[in-house]
Amino acid sequence: MKPSQFDYLCPRSIDEAVAALAGADGEGKAIAGGQSLVPLMNLRLAAPALIVDLNGVPGLELIEADGGNLRVGALVRQRNLEQSVLARAVVPLLPAALRHVGHVATRNRGTVGGSIAHADPAAELPLVLATLGGSVLVFGPRGEREIAAADLFLTHFTTLLEPDEIVCEVCFPETGIGWGSAFEEVAPRHGDYAIAMVACALRVEGGSVVEARIGAGAVADVPLRLWAAEAALIGAPLDDGAAREAAALAAQAVDPTGGTHGSADYRRRLVEVLLQRALPQAFAAAIEGSR
Amino acid sequence: MRIELTVNARRVECDVEPRLLLSDFLRHTLGLRGTHVGCEHGVCGACTVRLDGAATRSCLMFAVQADRRTVDTVEGLAPGESALTPLQAAFREHHGLQCGFCTPGILMSAAELVESGETPTRDEIRELLSGHLCRCTGYVGIVEAIAQACGLGPEPSA
Numbered sequence: 001m002k003p004s005q006f007d008y009l010c011p012r013s014i015d016e017a018v019a020a021l022a023g024a025d026g027e028g029k030a031i032a033g034g035q036s037l038v039p040l041m042n043l044r045l046a047a048p049a050l051i052v053d054l055n056g057v058p059g060l061e062l063i064e065a066d067g068g069n070l071r072v073g074a075l076v077r078q079r080n081l082e083q084s085v086l087a088r089a090v091v092p093l094l095p096a097a098l099r100h101v102g103h104v105a106t107r108n109r110g111t112v113g114g115s116i117a118h119a120d121p122a123a124e125l126p127l128v129l130a131t132l133g134g135s136v137l138v139f140g141p142r143g144e145r146e147i148a149a150a151d152l153f154l155t156h157f158t159t160l161l162e163p164d165e166i167v168c169e170v171c172f173p174e175t176g177i178g179w180g181s182a183f184e185e186v187a188p189r190h191g192d193y194a195i196a197m198v199a200c201a202l203r204v205e206g207g208s209v210v211e212a213r214i215g216a217g218a219v220a221d222v223p224l225r226l227w228a229a230e231a232a233l234i235g236a237p238l239d240d241g242a243a244r245e246a247a248a249l250a251a252q253a254v255d256p257t258g259g260t261h262g263s264a265d266y267r268r269r270l271v272e273v274l275l276q277r278a279l280p281q282a283f284a285a286a287i288e289g290s291r
Numbered sequence: 292m293r294i295e296l297t298v299n300a301r302r303v304e305c306d307v308e309p310r311l312l313l314s315d316f317l318r319h320t321l322g323l324r325g326t327h328v329g330c331e332h333g334v335c336g337a338c339t340v341r342l343d344g345a346a347t348r349s350c351l352m353f354a355v356q357a358d359r360r361t362v363d364t365v366e367g368l369a370p371g372e373s374a375l376t377p378l379q380a381a382f383r384e385h386h387g388l389q390c391g392f393c394t395p396g397i398l399m400s401a402a403e404l405v406e407s408g409e410t411p412t413r414d415e416i417r418e419l420l421s422g423h424l425c426r427c428t429g430y431v432g433i434v435e436a437i438a439q440a441c442g443l444g445p446e447p448s449a
Contacts, residue, residue, distance in 0.1 A: 001331040002310065003310045003312075005309075005310055006309060006310060007309065008355055010358075034356075035351055038333070038353075039332035042331050043332060051353075053355075053356060099418075102422070103419075103422025104403075104418075105336065105339050105348055105400055106333055106422065108342075108346055108347055109348070109351065190421035
C-alpha cells in the first residue's frame with residue numbers, strides 16, 4: 001500500500017511542466033489534486049517514473065464567465081467550484097453534480113481539470129461537460145488546442161490528450177438565466193462511484209422547452225449525450241407524459257453492462273427513473289427562474 | 292528532497308523521499324501517531340488532516356507536496372494537556388467514539404465545519420460523515436456531537 005519510487009518535479013510554469021512530460025518517454029504523469037492518481041499509485045495500479053506536480057503552476061485557478069462559457073482553471077478545487085456563487089448562477093448543474101463527487105475532504109483537494117483528464121466513466125464532472133457540450137483548453141509542446149467534450153472522451157480513463165499535454169481550462173456552456181437543470185444519481189453509498197447518473201438542463205420560453213441537454217453517466221465507457229431524449233422534449237411544456245417518453249427514449253439509448261452493484265437491466269431502468277425525477281426538477285427550476 | 296512546513300504551529304524541516312505519503316511522514320518521521328491510517332486509498336477518512344485549513348486526506352498526498360504549507364493534525368486541536376475543544380468535549384458527552392480509530396479524522400473534518408461558522412442541518416452533517424467510516428458507534432452520537440459543536444439544539448425526539 002505504498003507507491004513505488006518516482007522522480008518528482010514541481011515546475012513553476014506550464015511550459016516547464018509540458019517539457020518535463022515530453023522528456024519522460026510516456027513514463028511521466030501530471031498530478032493535480034491526486035485524489036484518483038494517488039490511490040492508484042498506493043495500490044500500485046499505476047507506477048509512473050516521473051511525477052510532474054502542477055500545483056506550483058500559476059494562472060490555473062480562475063473561475064470566470066465570458067458570456068458564453070464558465071471558464072474554470074484546471075487547478076480549481078472541486079470544493080471551490082461547488083461553493084462558487086458565479087458557478088451557481090451561470091452553470092447551476094455544476095454545484096448540483098459536485099455534491100456527489102467523493103467527499104468534502106477529497107473535493108477540498110481534487111481539481112476540476114484532474115477529474116476531466118482522468119476520464120472515469122463514473123465521474124460526475126465529465127458527465128456535466130459532455131451533457132452541456134463543453135470543451136477543454138489543452139496545452140502541450142506543440143502549443144494550445146481546444147477539444148470539444150464530444151471528441152475528448154475516448155473510452156474508460158482515456159482521452160484524446162497526448163501524454164505530454166495538460167488540461168489548462170475547462171469551459172462549461174452557460175446555462176443559467178432561462179435554463180433549469182438537475183442532477184440525479186444512485187450510488188451504493190453517498191460519495192461512492194455511481195451505478196447510474198443523469199444530468200439535464202432545459203431552456204424554457206413561454207412555458208415550452210426550447211433547448212434540452214440530457215446525458216447519462218456510469219452506464220458506458222464514456223459519458224453519453226442522449227440526443228433522442230433531447231429532441232423529444234423540444235416545442236412543448238414538460239408534463240408527466242413528456243418526461244416519461246423522454247426517459248423511455250433515454251433508457252433505449254443506453255446499453256450498460258451488468259456488475260456487482262446492478263444488472264444491465266437494472267442500470268438501464270435507473271437511467272429511466274432518474275430522468276423521470278430530474279426532468280421535472282429542471283423544468284420547474286427554469287420556470288421559477290423566469291419569474 | 293528538503294521540505295519546510297508548519298505542523299501544529301511548529302516549524303519543521305526535513306529531508307524526504309518523494310514517494311513518502313504525508314500520512315507516513317506525520318506518523319513515522321514526526322511521531323504524530325494521532326493521524327490514523329486505515330485504507331490508504333482515500334475511502335475510510337481516518338487519516339484526514341487539515342492542509343492550510345482544508346480537511347484533506349493525508350494518505351492521498353505526498354509529504355513533498357506539503358512543502359511551505361501548514362498542516363494541522365488532531366494533536367494540535369486541544370489547547371492544553373487536560374483541556375478539550377468544545378468539539379472534542381461534545382464527542383465525549385455524546386459517546387461519539389468507542390475504539391477511537393476513526394475519531395481523529397472525523398474531528399479534523401468536523402473542526403473545519405465548526406470553524407466555517409455555518410449552521411449545518413443534521414443531513415449535511417451526515418453527508419460530511421459519509422467520508423468517514425466508523426465501525427463502532429452507528430454514527431448517531433457523532434452526529435449529535437458535531438451538531439452541538441455547530442450550535443444546533445438537541446434533536447427533537449420523534
